[in-house]
Every structure is written in structure tokens, then in C-alpha cells.
Amino acid sequence: MIFYGKQSIDENDIDAVVEVLKSDFLTQGPAIEKFEKCVAEYCGAKYAVAVTSATAALHISCLSAGLGKDDILWTSPITFTASANCGRYCGADVDFVDIDPSTYNMSIAELEKKLQAAEIKPRVVVPVHLAGQSCEMDKIYKLSQKYGFKVIEDASHAIGADYKETKVGCCKYSDMTVFSFHPVKIVTTGEGGMVLTNDKDLYEKLVLYRSHGITRDPKLMTGTADGPWYYQQIDLGFNYRMTDMQAALGYSQMQKVNEFVSKRRYLAKRYNELLKNINGIQLPDQNEDTKSSWHLYVVRVDFSKISKTKNQIFAEMKEKGICLNLHYIPVHTQPYYENLGFKGGDFPNSEKYYEEAFTLPLYYSLTDEQQDHIVKSLVEVLQ
Template identity: 55%
Template sequence: LACLALGLKKGDVLWTSPISFVASANCGLYCGASVDFVDIDKNTFNMCPIALEQKLQAAEKCGTLPKIVIPVHLCGESCDMKPIHALGKKYGFKIIEDASHAIGGRYKNNPVGCCEYSDITVFSFHPVKIMTTGEGGMAMANDEHLADTMELLRSHGITRDESLMTHESDGGWYYQQVGLGFNYRMTDIQGALGLSQLSRVDANVLRRHEIAGRYDEVFINTSITPQQQLQGTYSTYHLYIINFEAGITAQEHKQIYVSMRESGVGVNLHYIPIHTQPYFKVLGFNEGDFPIAEQYYNRALTLPLYPNLTPTNQASCIESLLQVSNL
């Protein structure tokens, strides 16, 4: 909906991060646009502003500048939005923040979602997120026209607003379909579930910081590197991702995952680089296109982090990790 509200269409180009869930790229394809990626920063795991600028310089020469760029706030750690926004002004692209992980996060003392450095911010309310409505999400914008457009698109393109109709309303029952929209409305029950959790978001995030802090202390002076937090950001720690040292082999990496799973520790790996998926290979992408993202994937591991994780269980996770990785 955000892409359509910003006018994305066939012939346009959308750029996003290769380290995200596939939805961050698929939204552009649904609109008929083509999709490309910007490599990540090796420390923050988020879209690299330097790589973005270099890619924009090359695209300008070829006449293939993006219409929309979607930075993804991986784990709830905000991308460095100020330089990305400055590049948007210079090169003329719109910005949608993928804040699926980041409700309750902050960037430069402002809440993620305030849209100071973007046109639209989207949040996810999937069951595993900081707060949930069962499914669905939320889009935020400071531009009233964008908000109204998304509101129309989410409900079949139907309006009861006379100012948007082609002629005077026939009566209180009357509505018009003024565009082609979708049946993307949230139910009242889902909305009530979400509202009931809003007051707990800050406490949820604070608890996640406590758990992340214990992990951070353990990994000081080891070959394990957690995601770097930029100065002026406040992550939600939706996920806690670590990177192993450069020398780790693919087999060693896989064995750490398998061994921890077998010992009952629910580790995971977020995410498989989108451009390496079979569907995107058909679109022309190849392994090696975004080397930092691929390097990240070969060394990354997501450790358990949720508000009810007890110190005892976390200690068991840490002990298992140190044991199987020989640290």
C-alpha cells in the first residue's frame, strides 16, 4: 500500500536491503516495478549509506535511479536515516522505512515512525513481533494525502467522503469506488488486541535491553561480534544477532546451529540474502552481487531473546554457544 501510495508502477525501480524478509522486496514486484538491492554495513547489518551513495552515482549515469528506497531496521536497530534522507533529496527518490522490527525504537531522540527522514514508515504486527494483532501491520505518514490514499487502498478504493466523489451523495447509505483497492482492513478484534498491548511496548523493549546487555557482556573480548548500535539510536532488540569471526567455515557455522538446536536452544538465522533466493535468481541476481550481505549470512546466528527469557535459561544458551563454538 505504501508503494502504491507513492506511485510506484511498471517501469520504476525500488531498492532495499538484501538482508531482510522477502516481503521488503516483493512489495515492489507486486506494483510491477523492478527491484534491486543495496549492500549492508558489516557492523550494523543495515543498509550502508556509503554503498547507497555509490550505487546512486552509478545509476544516475545509466538513467536507472530508484523511485523508492526501503531501508530495513534489522532487529529494531534504526538505519542511519539522516544521510539516506539527504541522498533522497539529492537524487529524487522517496523513502519507506521498513520498521517491522522497530516499534518502540528511537533514532536521534525521536520515535521510529515519526517520518522525519522518510515519507512512510511501516510496522509489522506479526505474532512474533514486539506487539501483535495476530497479523497485519501499520503505516504512518506525516503527509495527509499519503495517509488518505493508503486508507482508500486498504478498503477496495471505496469512500464515503463526498469531497472525493464524482457527484453529490445520494444519501447516508451512499459510497463510491473511486479507485482500485484491496481488502486489507484490520478487524475490530485485531485492533482491540493491538491497543491492549500498546501500553506494554516500552516495558517490553526495556526488558529486551536487559537481556541483550547480558549477552553483550559475555561477548566482550571474544571472536563473537553483536550487531553494532549507532550513537543516537535505541534498538528494540526484536532479534539479537551475532557474527562469528572471519575464519569460520560453512560447515562449522552449520554445526554450531545444529548442535545448539539439538541441545534445546532455539537459535535461528535472520536472514537468507534475498537475492540468492531461486525466484530472484530468475530475475537476474547472482551470488556474489552483494558480498557483505553474503559474508554476513555465512557468519550470522540469532540467539534467543524474548521478555520471559530467564537469567538461568539465558546462561544455558550462552554456555551452549561457548561450548559448541570452542570459545
């Protein structure tokens, strides 16, 4: 069976984890800082904070940005629910900005129009780099300066991606950037995430929220420390600490990140060539300022030209040994968000995308022969 995504683990990765298992530290040890420094240097950011998941990373990013009750967070409807849920965890309201019908990222035109009309402006905007392609971050940054909101890039799909000759994660156009290291992502730690920032104050808050709100730094304490054993809880934080085993795996994976991304770009280009003349298929569009890391390869089907339903396409492809997927169901149509007042028709571009889109397999170890089989099978199913 060919799945839509899978991790790529080699002997170096295994050896790195085994080395930690034989060491003095399984958690809160030197592997964490080593991994954080590696990712920060790769992306060109000053600080990095490793955590248990990208969801945890989004949560503490929102808290560090000051998001709370009576505030509002805006994000894209086409994302995993965590991009919106992080606002709800902080007690804030959530709203959405419809997608650009070409790139499937947050529409700048819709964002600007919504900002102009909104009586209550967002405290935080979370642009989502869908499939590994950066949003138009320079334009979002300019709007953040005009309207006074914090920008948290949800780059869960986009480690290794480029935007305007900079690496996604450098935080040139944002306050913080979040990465995911889930197994189907480009780089994996099993489960895990990270926040990058160039702001020291935000960094100190992120570190605090990651570990129960506890500090051993005398500069952050109230009063004088009782001794070298002393710590203080100065805020309400969480246990979002990554283990050293995960960090060691992540550091080992980061040594291959350019190789991983290069292969994905090769496969995406090859899909473009193989699928370009297939009736009813719309290929993913790329903004000229971006170089996607291609976490996902999403196509859309014009069902007015195809005699099959989406369910039939999924089922018949699975019969041929190929598991498709769909990224994503619009968040505002989930029952939890419908109970908050959202409804079908609120964000038409996102809803039309959902009706037409599906994700083809794409991962580092996918071979040309497997890709040929995927395309041949898709053509047979569609025709």
C-alpha cells in the first residue's frame, strides 16, 4: 500500500536515539538545546523552543503574544484544527479569513478587507503555510504594523521552504514561527514541535510556559533565591517539554533536511509534468516569491468534467493500493465551531476547495516507479 506520507528513518537516526538512551539524560538534557540551536541557525532565527507538538507550540505562542479573554485570533479555515484551537485554549474568540483560490493560503485581499471592516481587530493572526508554501508574509507583516496585531506563522508544513530569498522560520515578517515534527512531516521527532522567534522577551515567556511557569533564573524571580536548589513558579505554565530522545532524532533528521526537501521538490515537479494534460485536474499553483518545501501535493478535480464522485475516486484508488488523503476539512464547518455560530457559506473559497481537493502521496522514499503507478491509476480512475 502506498500511503500519502511516511517518515524516513535511517541508521544514523537510530544511533542518535540509542546514544541518548545510554546517556545520563533522557529529558531536559543537552540534546534539547543542540536541536534548538540547529533549527534556529538553519532558519536564521535567534531563538528556538522545542516542545511536545506543534499544537503546544501554537498554544504557548498565543500566550506569549498576550492572547486572552476578550481577544480574537484570526486564521485560515483550510488548516488542521489546532491553528484555531490554540486561540480557544487561551480563552479568546476565533474567526477566519478565506483562502486565495489559487494558492489555498490566506487571502491577502480578504484579510485587508476584513481588517478594514472589523470593529474589534485581532490580537493575533495565524497565517498557515499550506502544503509547504509560504503565505505572502511581507504583506501580512505590513498589515500587522498598521492594525497592531501579532503574527504567528503556522509553518507546520514548511520547514525548508523559502520566501523572498529567506528561510521560512527566520521571523523576518512575523513575531513567531511554529514547526511540526509529526511523523508525516518533512523532519520528524515522532511527536514534537518548535517555536522560533527573534524577540528575547517572547523567548523567555515561551521557555516559561513550556515548563509549568517555573524558572530558576534569579533575574525573573521575586525576592532572593534560598539556594542553588531554588525555583519559583511565576506564571501558570504546562508540561510541554520535549524529551532528549526526540531531540536527538530531530537533530539527526535536520542533517538531511535539504536532501529531504530537494527530493520532494523533484517529485512535485515530476507530478506537474505527468499530470499537466489530464482533463479535469487542476495542479497546485505557486506564488513567484515562494519555494515550497512540498510537505503535501494537493490537486483539485473539476467534477463537471469527471463522472466520478470524490468517494468513488478514494475507494477505487485504494483498490489499486494507493491511499489518498484530504487536507483539510474547513475548520468552521466542524461541529464545535458551528456551535460557536459559524455555518456553511461563511467562507466560500474554502468550501469549494474542500469539495474539489485531495492529496496525492508524497514523501522522501517515494520512487519514480511508485509515482508512475499513482498517476497511471489516477488517470484510469478518472477516465
